[in-house]
Amino acid sequence: MKNLVEIQDLRVVFHLREGSVPAINGVSLSVPFNRTVGLVGESGCGKSITARAMMRILPPRAEIAAGRVLLAPREAQGSEPTELVDLDPDGERIRSIRGADMAMIFQEPMTSFSPVHTIGNQIIEAIRLHQKKSKRDARALAIEMLRLVRVPNAERRVDAYPYELSGGLRQRAMIAMALSCRPRLLIADEPTTALDVTIQAQILNLIERLQTDLRTSVLMITHDLGVIAETAHEVAVMYLGRIVEHGSADALFNNPRHPYTKGLLASVPRLSGGRRTRLASVPGSVPDVFSIPRGCPFHPRCESFMKGVCDAGPVPAFEKVAPGQRAACFLYAPCRKSLDATTAGATEASS
């Protein structure tokens, strides 16, 4: 396998009382070895659900309806990738993968630690679950991990309860726990959203340094385009359960192709920008899952909306629109493939 993880045409459905709603509509995304991939989008676009589907920790009412998630084998395990979707979400196999191969850090480090155990004991538990280590060795490793993420006084802090630590230190401890078993993929779900900017800068620096030093791949999930620009090599932009644009960070920020990406970039107030000018904004708001628009789901908010094309019915195909850049928008000829297929089908049917 070329990549560490390959997601292929993933579909996730939520079964709610009101009916079944699609949350992820065919997402394909790869995380290469030793790289940071950014997944960016507004709330409700499905970026966290994608990560949870990979870890197989979806909420009870959610179900993977289709698609594959392939994890490259470790060197010792031969050459067959592991298909994560087929695994029992409560089974032995996925539990040995979580933590050891893929680990996740969450937005709110207060709620993701148990409040009644010391952080040391929680890190030790994670270590002993995956590695044959004595309590003493595991504790030494826990302290070493806390040092690695630059927690001051690690020998003392290892016995601290989560409430005794500040937000920044808690997030560091969370990262230490996630990395304690040397996972190959670190999924960071809004790791700095709850933190102050100066602490955020420290944590982003830390993740970047660990990514290089430990040769880990990182999937960075965030709504903050600034965080993405600082950390990611590649970026995927999601909207309503689909990836609408994917490319290198340079290409995406300097030459965005999809109108949604353009709108998002234009609506961020910048330190380098002028004062008190009107911000460009994407009109309207994200529609709710029960009334997803026909055709391209972005068309009611789109500046480049083409009547009779974007709302005709088919969703634009996700295709290569420039070297190294893929997008799903009818402005680009390759994406009209889906449109042509439908019209061709309609003509055949009528004739």
Next chain:
Amino acid sequence: MIEPLLDVRNLTKHFPLGRGFFKKAIGLARAVNGVSFHIRAGETLGLVGESGCGKTTTGRVILRLIERTDGEMTFRLDGREVDLAALEGEELRRFRRHMQLIFQDPFSSLNPRMTCMDIIGEPLHAQGYSGKEIRDRVREVTEEVRLNFDYLVRYPHAFSGGQRQRIGIARALALRPKLVICDEPVSALDVSVQAQILNLLMDLQEKHNLAYLFIAHDLSVVKHISHRVAVMYAGRIVEMAPTRTLFERSLHPYTKALMEAVPEPVPCATRKRQLLAGEVADPSNLPTGCAFHARCGYCVGRCRVEVPELRELAPGHRVACHRAEEFLPSAEAPLAVNEN
């Protein structure tokens, strides 16, 4: 010179810290330590700082939602000066129409059991408006925030985050206040919606000559909307200047570090980053001298013992740093940076 609408001098708020059943006093959390500023009509003063720096407390003390420990607050209304701290009971209640608040979280700040019509009309009701007046004013203010009046019979849950924030703004504006305190009004919103709300706030300010105290932690948002900006650290204003001056020629090391920490949506930005080590000072255990000294790269002996005054170094540009003169562009010699 235009007289300021609100003049705050030496405002202080210390919270007692208690322990045990009888809340035996064991210390003080010095949330706000002598803050002075003014806001003119039609002007936005941005108040920026990290969590725990006292920016929200400052806003709430001005609104008399919590009582000050010390300091003066003067509100200028139709040519007469009102001492905000002296207002009591019925007088205070009636005065509240002139100062309103927009909250951060559009989900928890709207009562889920009230229709949006009632939510927006409630301040009017509290100030004794009649049913018809309320209805007319709600209709007017709803149009101003660009919401559909017919939808107001619904409950808050039926609206998106951006729409709810518009409802919160409509509620704040229903009484036609002179001063609006915006406490992180866009930080809970998605970027595309955040831009809409910022634009709306600027339009409304122009239309009604509103004064905003815009409290936020996001420097780029503050830069965008403010005429002047005050930077707070550990309960004090450390730097205050017209927006452009502050962002182009900041003098306080904390302001500079704060700006450098903001991630910009420009990939591979070749900015040299001076990361601030350590964390925000604890208000119940403030360091001696300048509260920032432990994190500051320019700290000298004097900084550890003497609290720096907020001094005016250029017209309208105030800085609380012993070494601020050395940071002025005219200073010739390069600065010695302490490496600890």
